[in-house]
Amino acid sequence: MKRPGSAPRVTVDHDRCELYGICAADAPRLFELGQDGRLHFRKRLLGADDLDQAIAAARVCPAQAVVLRGDLDG
Numbered sequence: 001m002k003r004p005g006s007a008p009r010v011t012v013d014h015d016r017c018e019l020y021g022i023c024a025a026d027a028p029r030l031f032e033l034g035q036d037g038r039l040h041f042r043k044r045l046l047g048a049d050d051l052d053q054a055i056a057a058a059r060v061c062p063a064q065a066v067v068l069r070g071d072l073d074g
């Protein structure tokens with residue numbers, strides 16, 4: 001049985017984020033680098049189809065600012 005609040009989700013540590021935008025390139029379903037120069041979330045709660053992009057974004061972020069939380073095993 002899953003615990004409440006264990007839904008997989010993605011967050012960004014904005015103290016570390018340098019707005020390189022690499023996460024948005026590798027995970028366009030999750031992130032967008034806006035014309036305002038800020039990083040926007042397209043979604044934070046991850047469905048099963050989003051996990052690959054979320055993991056890729058966490059791997060490629062040079063600032064290690066992408067953080068995955070919750071139950072990532074589906």
Ligand code: SF4
Binds near residue numbers: 019022039064066
């Ligand atoms: S790749 Fe990392 S540093 Fe760059 S915008 Fe995404 S979260 Fe920020």
